[in-house]
Amino acid sequence: MNIPIVGYINGPVINQPYITDDLFEEIKENTSKGGYQSILGLVVSKSARNQRIAKLLVEKMEELVKENRREGITLTCKKELIPFYEKLGFENHGRSHSQHGGFTWYNLLKLRKDMT
Numbered sequence: 001m002n003i004p005i006v007g008y009i010n011g012p013v014i015n016q017p018y019i020t021d022d023l024f025e026e027i028k029e030n031t032s033k034g035g036y037q038s039i040l041g042l043v044v045s046k047s048a049r050n051q052r053i054a055k056l057l058v059e060k061m062e063e064l065v066k067e068n069r070r071e072g073i074t075l076t077c078k079k080e081l082i083p084f085y086e087k088l089g090f091e092n093h094g095r096s097h098s099q100h101g102g103f104t105w106y107n108l109l110k111l112r113k114d115m116t
Contacts, residue, residue: 006048009057011038018107019076021098037065039075062115072112076105
């Protein structure tokens with residue numbers, strides 16, 4: 001049985017509320033409890049977009065955040081994606097110091113107390 005993968009979400013647990021460029025240089029083991037769940041990638045196949053898959057992936061990540069008593073979820077995104085993440089309950093904390101890939105990034109954060 002072949003089941004197509006239509007999307008995925010990934011990122012390590014970090015000890016700070018914002019993603020910094022050094023996180024891309026060294027892989028560290030996730031702590032079992034606490035910290036912030038980062039999202040470095042949220043991808044949905046073009047053929048599966050507009051089906052709420054990204055929302056479902058974020059909601060599943062929220063469940064893991066609660067289970068593991070993390071502080072919340074942090075991510076960086078480009079300006080055009082800010083409204084999408086705000087609809088999911090993230091707060092825009094302004095421009096990131098990250099220069100990853102030569103792009104301008106914005107810090108978005110959703111604290112555990114804000115998760116439904």
